[in-house]
Amino acid sequence: MKDDNGWEIVSTYSTKEAVDDGFLVKVDSKASEEAGIKFPVYLTRAAWDKYVEVPKGMEQLQNVSGRLWDVLYMFAFHARNVSSNFLQYDFISYLPDEGNWEPNEKLETPENRLNRLVTLKAVIQAQDFDDPSPAIFIMKPNED
Structure with missing residues (x-):
């Protein structure tokens, strides 16, 4: 199969x-819209599992919707200036401070090893190769 420019398409892997x-x-679009985001949002599995899923032992302190809100709201807050x-x-x-620190994580304050200042990256691009509408993809900085 060839694309519109005559290039041979070797393979495709769609967002879907x-x-x-x-x-x-x-x-879920309701969650992203509540944070003021009008485009579809996708998180990589690695970012979702580490920063949205509630860590074991913290279920009484947090929930998925609250953790997702933190990721989405801070994206929306920073995106206003870009x-x-x-x-x-x-x-x-x-x-939890379990020795699983990653390069995109730092202590927020030395007094509290449970709060990590986390850096994520977001890319706005076409939702899929056959859907040019914009979508936001949020991931760890080392992911593509």
């Missing part, structure tokens, strides 16, 4: 396939 396979998580399709932003995530 990535969601179906579990590599991307599509955020005119490009790329954004790196910080937010604070409450995580």
Whole structure:
């Protein structure tokens, strides 16, 4: 198969396939709209599992919707000041101190090892190869 420019298409992997396979998580539009985001939002599985899912032992303190709100609201807050399709932003995530720190995480304050200042990146691009409408993809800085 060739594209419109005559290039041979070797393979495609659609956003829909990535969601179906579990590599991307599509955020419910109600949650993103409440944060002031008008485009569809997807998080990589790695970002979702680490920063949205409630860590074991913290179920009485937090919930998925609250943790998702932190990720989305801070994206929306920082995106207001950016005119490009790329954004790196910080937010604070409450995580157990289990030695699983990643390069995109720092202590918020030395007194509290449970609050991590986390950097994520967001890219606004076409929702899919056959759907040029914009979508937001949020991930860890080392992901593509």
